[in-house]
Amino acid sequence: xxxxxxAPFGVASGxxxxxxxxxxxxxxxxxxxxxxxFANFVMLPAVAYGxxxxxxxxxxxxxxxxxxxxxxxxxxxxxxxxxxxILGTWWLQAMGVSLGPFPTAxxxxxxxxxxxxxxxLITDRLVYRFYREQKSAPVILVIVSMxxxxxxxxxxxFVIGVDEQRFADGARFIITAREFKELTGLKEGLxxxxxxxxxxxxxxxxxxxxxxxxxxxxxxxxxxxFSDNEDLALLSGINPxxxxxxxxxxxxxxxxxAGVLYGLDKSFKPFNYFQLLLPIFASAIVGGLGxxxxxxxxxxxxxxxxxxxxxxxxxxxxxxxxxxxxxGLVQLLSTDYKFAVSFAILIVVLLFxxxxxxxxxxx
Amino acid sequence: xxxxxxxxxxxxxxxxxxxATGFLQSWNVALGILNMGLVSAIMALGVNMQWGYAGLFNIxxxxxxxxxxxxxxxxxxxxxxxxxxxxxxxxIFALLVGTAAIVAAILAWKRIPAGKARAPALVAILxxxxxxxxxxxxxxxxxxxxxxxxxxxxxxxxxxxxxxxWPVGALLAAGAAWVVGKTALGLRSDYLAIATLGISExxxxxxxxxDWLSRGVKNVSGIPRPVPYxxxxxxxxxxVERVSGFGFDPVTASTITVKLAYAGLFxxxxxxxxxxxxxxxxxxxxxxxxxxxxxxxxxxxxGKDVTARHLQVFVLGSAVCGLAGAMMTTLDGQLTPSSxxxxxxxxxxxVMVIVGGSGNNFGAVLGGMLIWYLWVMVEPLGVALIGGIxxxxxxxxxxxxxxLETAAHMRLLTMGLILLLVLRFSPRGLIPER
Numbered sequence: 001x002x003x004x005x006x007a008p009f010g011v012a013s014g015x016x017x018x019x020x021x022x023x024x025x026x027x028x029x030x031x032x033x034x035x036x037x038f039a040n041f042v043m044l045p046a047v048a049y050g051x052x053x054x055x056x057x058x059x060x061x062x063x064x065x066x067x068x069x070x071x072x073x074x075x076x077x078x079x080x081x082x083x084x085x086i087l088g089t090w091w092l093q094a095m096g097v098s099l100g101p102f103p104t105a106x107x108x109x110x111x112x113x114x115x116x117x118x119x120x121l122i123t124d125r126l127v128y129r130f131y132r133e134q135k136s137a138p139v140i141l142v143i144v145s146m147x148x149x150x151x152x153x154x155x156x157x158f159v160i161g162v163d164e165q166r167f168a169d170g171a172r173f174i175i176t177a178r179e180f181k182e183l184t185g186l187k188e189g190l191x192x193x194x195x196x197x198x199x200x201x202x203x204x205x206x207x208x209x210x211x212x213x214x215x216x217x218x219x220x221x222x223x224x225x226f227s228d229n230e231d232l233a234l235l236s237g238i239n240p241x242x243x244x245x246x247x248x249x250x251x252x253x254x255x256x257x258a259g260v261l262y263g264l265d266k267s268f269k270p271f272n273y274f275q276l277l278l279p280i281f282a283s284a285i286v287g288g289l290g291x292x293x294x295x296x297x298x299x300x301x302x303x304x305x306x307x308x309x310x311x312x313x314x315x316x317x318x319x320x321x322x323x324x325x326x327x328g329l330v331q332l333l334s335t336d337y338k339f340a341v342s343f344a345i346l347i348v349v350l351l352f353x354x355x356x357x358x359x360x361x362x363x
Numbered sequence: 364x365x366x367x368x369x370x371x372x373x374x375x376x377x378x379x380x381x382x383a384t385g386f387l388q389s390w391n392v393a394l395g396i397l398n399m400g401l402v403s404a405i406m407a408l409g410v411n412m413q414w415g416y417a418g419l420f421n422i423x424x425x426x427x428x429x430x431x432x433x434x435x436x437x438x439x440x441x442x443x444x445x446x447x448x449x450x451x452x453x454x455i456f457a458l459l460v461g462t463a464a465i466v467a468a469i470l471a472w473k474r475i476p477a478g479k480a481r482a483p484a485l486v487a488i489l490x491x492x493x494x495x496x497x498x499x500x501x502x503x504x505x506x507x508x509x510x511x512x513x514x515x516x517x518x519x520x521x522x523x524x525x526x527x528x529w530p531v532g533a534l535l536a537a538g539a540a541w542v543v544g545k546t547a548l549g550l551r552s553d554y555l556a557i558a559t560l561g562i563s564e565x566x567x568x569x570x571x572x573x574d575w576l577s578r579g580v581k582n583v584s585g586i587p588r589p590v591p592y593x594x595x596x597x598x599x600x601x602x603v604e605r606v607s608g609f610g611f612d613p614v615t616a617s618t619i620t621v622k623l624a625y626a627g628l629f630x631x632x633x634x635x636x637x638x639x640x641x642x643x644x645x646x647x648x649x650x651x652x653x654x655x656x657x658x659x660x661x662x663x664x665x666g667k668d669v670t671a672r673h674l675q676v677f678v679l680g681s682a683v684c685g686l687a688g689a690m691m692t693t694l695d696g697q698l699t700p701s702s703x704x705x706x707x708x709x710x711x712x713x714v715m716v717i718v719g720g721s722g723n724n725f726g727a728v729l730g731g732m733l734i735w736y737l738w739v740m741v742e743p744l745g746v747a748l749i750g751g752i753x754x755x756x757x758x759x760x761x762x763x764x765x766x767l768e769t770a771a772h773m774r775l776l777t778m779g780l781i782l783l784l785v786l787r788f789s790p791r792g793l794i795p796e797r
Binding site: 069070072127130138139140142143144146147148149150151152153154155157158159161162274275277278281282285289332334336337339340342343346347350351354 | 418420422493546547550551552553554556557558560561562564565568571572705706710713714717768769772773774775776777778779780782783786787790
């Protein structure tokens with residue numbers, strides 16, 4: 001357990017101090033190593049993934065709150081937004097534009113949002129509006145959204161194909177595992193991916209903007225009023241078509257941002273976005289459909305459970321209980337069963353609290 | 364209810380389309396489409412029971428089909444004796460322990476009065492149960508999967524005739540549906556959709572990863588057939604003599620005979636199910652289901668237990684899907700877990716039901732056969748269409764290359780468009796409910 005002997009060459013004097021410290025207080029350093037390993041493999045990925053899920057769930061929950069149906073096309077709207085942004089990124093890269101340490105995709109993002117907004121507005125005009133005017137049952141709209149999903153999915157495959165696309169450029173890491181080890185002298189490294197950090201920062205900005213918009217602006221207030229009581233909102237002179245249009249534009253923005261962040265952090269593959277549908281809906285339902293704060297909370301609940309339960313704790317356990325040499329990976333569930341985690345949480349919520357953690361529909 | 368002349372014409376059109384394929388391309392292709400069309404019709408019948416009779420939105424069809432497919436492996440493959448010796452009984456014991464933990468948790472929740480002790484007791488039972496289960500399960504699985512992994516690596520099955528697997532597949536799917544329905548029915552309609560979406564993804568994940576059960580992505584091939592093998596027919600002197608007497612080539616004749624035998628089996632099952640479904644729909648039970656669908660509040664006021672009836676019809680419909688899944692795997696002769704794609708095995712079935720006419724069993728059958736035909740045909744048509752469009756473009760032009768490359772994805776777009784157009788302009792489908 002002597003870390004100092006294994007430390008890389010050219011360690012800073014600080015690490016010597018740690019190494020010296022180690023010889024006396026091995027236990028506390030093991031604890032630190034365990035915490036760093038946990039942060040590196042569980043906390044950071046879960047925070048990034050949770051932000052992506054939260055943004056996706058916000059879109060789903062807004063559609064549910066204002067248009068009153070579960071939009072199954074949301075995953076593919078995210079894929080479309082990401083695709084549009086990727087095309088923009090490629091164009092920018094071909095023009096020789098870059099953002100230095102930041103991914104070029106950030107520059108292309110507004111164009112991606114605009115393209116997605118055009119797509120969803122056309123879809124609404126051609127498809128959803130008819131059923132809204134008919135006052136169709138929500139379940140009909142769900143089936144309609146399934147058709148839209150098919151078409152959007154086909155569109156994405158048609159334009160960009162089914163293969164995996166990587167479009168992240170700029171700096172890969174804010175701090176690499178090696179740098180972290182050299183800095184602290186710990187055995188475990190903490191690698192902070194720039195895309196993960198970017199995800200979190202962008203998510204915070206977007207959520208802050210969204211809540212400012214919903215709570216402070218006239219349009220936002222009219223949207224909330226429409227969600228709370230449609231008839232009353234109509235009586236007080238709120239234009240429903242305008243509310244619907246604003247909702248779609250905001251959903252397009254949320255979906256595109258979520259899709260691009262997910263694509264930057266992992267990679268872009270159209271089918272993955274379809275598979276995100278389950279965790280996204282689980283997040284929205286766990287938080288309480290129609291409730292934006294719930295959607296954010298739900299996203300993090302799902303992400304943390306998924307990453308924690310599918311992470312192999314062998315390393316962390318090794319630091320915490322050095323005498324114990326676990327035979328397996330100390331993994332509760334293999335990563336192939338990550339859907340099972342969202343599903344199990346969903347079932348538990350449905351059984352014990354069907355309205356979600358944050359009751360009520362307060363958009 | 365009998366078929367109207369118009370409906371008969373529609374059925375004839377579909378058969379004419381298939382027959383045209385037979386004349387223009389080959390009878391093997393046509394019969395292949397017919398067989399899968401018959402299976403699709405059964406899938407559509409199952410979904411129609413849930414959606415058409417009761418308005419339940421199930422988007423986990425794929426999972427129920429896969430369970431049916433699993434049953435063919437469990438029932439008809441010969442047992443792998445070494446694997447059973449290595450850990451068969453231990454795996455089953457572990458599964459029993461796992462189930463017992465869940466049952467104990469449910470009992471604890473029901474028996475212990477609400478208070479401070481209940482939630483911790485529930486969690487404790489589940490956590491301890493999970494670790495005991497994994498402690499028993501993992502070594503047993505490792506032992507089984509170590510038995511000649513290239514050839515087997517799984518437990519195999521019971522070695523029974525494959526036809527037994529069909530009703531067993533229905534039972535497996537019904538069991539899964541009961542669990543899902545019990546939790547998600549009685550809540551908002553969207554919740555059932557999400558829950559079924561989840562269970563289907565999990566079932567596929569289980570098939571892909573539990574090698575001891577289904578060999579995972581190594582696939583199970585060589586599932587026994589209910590019909591003779593082509594090679595046996597070709598080696599049978601009587602068969603060769605007879606078909607040669609008609610002037611057919613024995614090899615082609617054998618493949619066509621096998622396909623016809625499948626078609627006969629599938630048709631028999633389809634007609635039986637259709638008769639049962641029609642009888643159920645026209646019985647007081649069927650009228651009650653539709654009354655519940657059209658006005659739940661009124662039906663409840665009349666003393667009908669809406670949630671229980673929903674559960675009933677959901678389980679029944681899923682069982683039909685399980686049966687169809689077992690038939691499909693029997694037809695393929697192999698279980699390929701990675702081939703289960705939701706767009707193909709869930710949403711396409713929905714397109715069949717909606718296009719055919721939700722609430723009408725004949726509509727579902729028609730939709731199943733027609734949409735399957737289109738699904739098979741759209742790809743070559745799309746490629747031909749794109750070929751026509753790009754014919755004028757110079758070779759090596761990027762747009763031409765791209766279009767030709769992606770022509771295969773026309774299917775999804777077309778199916779989505781068909782679904783949207785039918786929903787918009789003819790929401791009652793080709794053969795409407797009456």
